[in-house]
Amino acid sequence: xxxxxxxxxxxxxxxxxxxxxxxRRRRRILGQNPLGILLSAPYLVFIGVVFAFPLIFAxxxxxxxxxxxxxxxxxxxxxxxxDNFIAVATDPAVWRSFLNVGVxxxxxxxxTVVLSLLLATxxxxxxxxxxFLRVSFYVPYVTxxxxxxxxxxxMFSGGGLVNQVLGPLAPDPSWLINPFLAMPTIAFFVxxxxxxxxxxxxxxxxxxxxxxLYESAATDGAGAVRTFFxxxxxGVRSATLLVLLLATITGANLFTExxxxxxxxxxxxxxxxxxxxxxxKGLEQGNPDVAAAIGVILVVLVLALALIExxxxxxxxx
Amino acid sequence: MIIGSLQTKPxxxxxxxxxxxANITLQNYVEIxxxxxxxxxxxxxxxxxxxxxxxxxxxxxxxxxxxxxxHWRGRGVTFSIALLVQIVPFQLLMIPLYVLIAxxxxxxxxxxxxxxxxxxxxxxxxxxxxxxxxxxxxxxxAARIDGASEMxxxxxxxxxxxxxxxxxxxxxxxxxxxxxxxxxxxxxxxxSLQPLAVSLANYITTVAASASNPFGAILAGAVVLAIPAVVxxxxxxxxxxxxxxxxxxxx
Numbered sequence: 283x284x285x286x287x288x289x290x291x292x293x294x295x296x297x298x299x300x301x302x303x304x305x306r307r308r309r310r311i312l313g314q315n316p317l318g319i320l321l322s323a324p325y326l327v328f329i330g331v332v333f334a335f336p337l338i339f340a341x342x343x344x345x346x347x348x349x350x351x352x353x354x355x356x357x358x359x360x361x362x363x364x365d366n367f368i369a370v371a372t373d374p375a376v377w378r379s380f381l382n383v384g385v386x387x388x389x390x391x392x393x394t395v396v397l398s399l400l401l402a403t404x405x406x407x408x409x410x411x412x413x414f415l416r417v418s419f420y421v422p423y424v425t426x427x428x429x430x431x432x433x434x435x436x437m438f439s440g441g442g443l444v445n446q447v448l449g450p451l452a453p454d455p456s457w458l459i460n461p462f463l464a465m466p467t468i469a470f471f472v473x474x475x476x477x478x479x480x481x482x483x484x485x486x487x488x489x490x491x492x493x494x495l496y497e498s499a500a501t502d503g504a505g506a507v508r509t510f511f512x513x514x515x516x517g518v519r520s521a522t523l524l525v526l527l528l529a530t531i532t533g534a535n536l537f538t539e540x541x542x543x544x545x546x547x548x549x550x551x552x553x554x555x556x557x558x559x560x561x562x563k564g565l566e567q568g569n570p571d572v573a574a575a576i577g578v579i580l581v582v583l584v585l586a587l588a589l590i591e592x593x594x595x596x597x598x599x600x
Numbered sequence: 601m602i603i604g605s606l607q608t609k610p611x612x613x614x615x616x617x618x619x620x621x622a623n624i625t626l627q628n629y630v631e632i633x634x635x636x637x638x639x640x641x642x643x644x645x646x647x648x649x650x651x652x653x654x655x656x657x658x659x660x661x662x663x664x665x666x667x668x669x670x671h672w673r674g675r676g677v678t679f680s681i682a683l684l685v686q687i688v689p690f691q692l693l694m695i696p697l698y699v700l701i702a703x704x705x706x707x708x709x710x711x712x713x714x715x716x717x718x719x720x721x722x723x724x725x726x727x728x729x730x731x732x733x734x735x736x737x738x739x740x741x742a743a744r745i746d747g748a749s750e751m752x753x754x755x756x757x758x759x760x761x762x763x764x765x766x767x768x769x770x771x772x773x774x775x776x777x778x779x780x781x782x783x784x785x786x787x788x789x790x791x792s793l794q795p796l797a798v799s800l801a802n803y804i805t806t807v808a809a810s811a812s813n814p815f816g817a818i819l820a821g822a823v824v825l826a827i828p829a830v831v832x833x834x835x836x837x838x839x840x841x842x843x844x845x846x847x848x849x850x851x
Contacts, residue, residue: 313670313671313672313673313674313675314670314671314672315666315670315671315672315750316672317666317670317672317750317751318666318667318670318671318672318674318675319666319672319673319674321662321663321665321666321670322662322663322666322667322674322678324659324662325659325662325663325678325720325725326678326681328659328719328720329681329685329720331716332693332697332716332717332719332720333685333688333693333720335696335700336693336696336697336700337688337692337693337696339696339699339700340692340693340695340696343695343696343699350699350703417833417834420833421830421833423775424775424779424829424830424832424833425779425825425826425829425830426778426779426781426797426822426825426826426829427779427781427797428779428781428797428798428800428801428804428822428825429779429797429800429821429822429823429825429826430822430826431804432800432804432815432818432819432821432822433819433822435804435815435818436815436818436819531689534689535689535690537781537782538781538782538801541801541805542801542804542805557694557782560694560695561694561782561786564694564695564698565695565698565786570695570698570699573695574692574695574696577692577694577695578692580689580692581688581689581692584689585687588687
């Protein structure tokens with residue numbers, strides 16, 4: 283396969299055989315191209331430093347009494363078992379934040395899947411103005427959250443554009459300071475902002491659906507709606523699973539939008555997300571152990587949700 | 601957004617969505633520039649983004665090549681790790697990474713501290729792997745028979761063949777750090793080192809309330825932050841192909 287391991291043939295019998303044997307042993311241990319190990323080593327080291335070690339550290343932290351100490355100071359970190367988790371479970375603010383992210387996911391995830399699939403299907407058919415449509419979908423996605431938030435603040439604040447248009451129908455208190463509307467508003471914001479990326483995913487998947495299926499559906503006299511549900515939806519099932527998983531993970535990571543749109547958590551914590559709470563408890567209030575415990579719970583819940591979604595959609599990926 | 605940034609007074613009526621010559625000014629840009637230095641913010645964003653892109657491309661190419669072309673022990677494990685890394689969300693790592701990078705390594709308020717957590721990008725590894733797999737093996741073998749070393753094969757044969765992948769990865773990676781807020785926000789307290797997204801966010805949460813035309817100033821900052829990404833995207837719109845992204849994420 284590779285000339286790099288071609289064995290020397292012109293050497294004298296004794297040392298040649300020995301050489302070949304050691305080369306063969308090296309190949310057995312390291313594989314045919316040991317260079318691959320060298321090329322991947324920096325990456326693997328990085329994974330250890332910024333992924334694996336912090337991951338273990340997070341779990342360790344959540345079971346210990348961890349606090350910030352001066353750098354280099356040798357302090358006792360006492361093992362406290364489930365104390366941090368109990369502190370988390372008995373804190374109504376934590377419950378509230380998980381509830382909030384639940385509300386967020388219930389609105390955001392189905393809306394994302396439905397809208398991005400519909401828009402991708404439509405975009406796949408459109409011939410004219412395709413460029414304009416693509417650009418208008420992707421611009422929110424490529425623009426920074428922080429920048430777009432400025433526009434939404436402008437539109438959804440008390441005297442903002444949306445309320446001006448709605449006139450007497452405007453909610454009171456206004457969108458982002460209303461305890462019932464703050465989270466849904468954020469969910470709509472994030473859905474709109476990220477739609478472009480998910481449309482891209484669906485467009486890629488649509489290209490892989492065999493044309494013959496559409497032709498035979500047309501021959502059988504299926505209408506557009508029927509074709510959509512019988513050909514398109516099953517055809518992009520693995521993309522749907524991916525969209526579901528990514529939307530869920532993004533939702534669980536929610537931080538920037540509630541922090542900026544609702545001034546760090548909204549009225550009475552109505553839009554506090556778990557990650558926002560982790561930031562507040564861990565770094566502002568100096569309880570990294572409690573924050574780590576919230577993180578562990580959040581990740582376990584996300585993974586559970588991901589498994590459920592996988593079961594629901596069914597995975598037929600090869 | 602651009603129109604709003606140019607208005608002397610915010611006009612929240614629907615008519616405000618259209619430019620009105622009587623109501624146009626560059627004052628908002630001047631005003632926000634006095635509070636947060638737009639230029640140093642852009643430079644910091646540039647260094648942060650550039651560093652991340654460089655690491656992403658270097659590691660992505662090396663590992664992607666090793667995974668798709670070479671046979672070595674640990675190849676399967678490395679591939680599984682690259683897939684696994686994408687599943688565990690960042691929020692669990694946020695607190696320990698902060699403790700490690702800001703406190704133990706003393707990298708708070710440095711560009712290196714900002715870049716480090718984003719230096720590995722497994723999605724890029726998977727995109728490059730996918731592209732290298734599509735290159736016919738005979739091309740590599742031919743170069744080897746001609747006596748090229750493995751690094752030479754990678755540099756002179758493999759890399760030029762996957763130029764579209766390079767562009768895709770650079771564009772996709774650009775969006776992340778350029779728009780990233782949470783991590784640089786945690787790690788930089790020194791305003792002169794903050795990327796623009798962070799300083800603009802700080803402006804929104806703290807200073808805006810006391811400004812004469814806060815929305816105008818916010819929108820002016822937003823325009824400066826948004827324009828590089830949007831321009832880049834519009835120019836390379838064609839390369840920003842849906843199939844590339846799909847193949848990358850699916851692995």
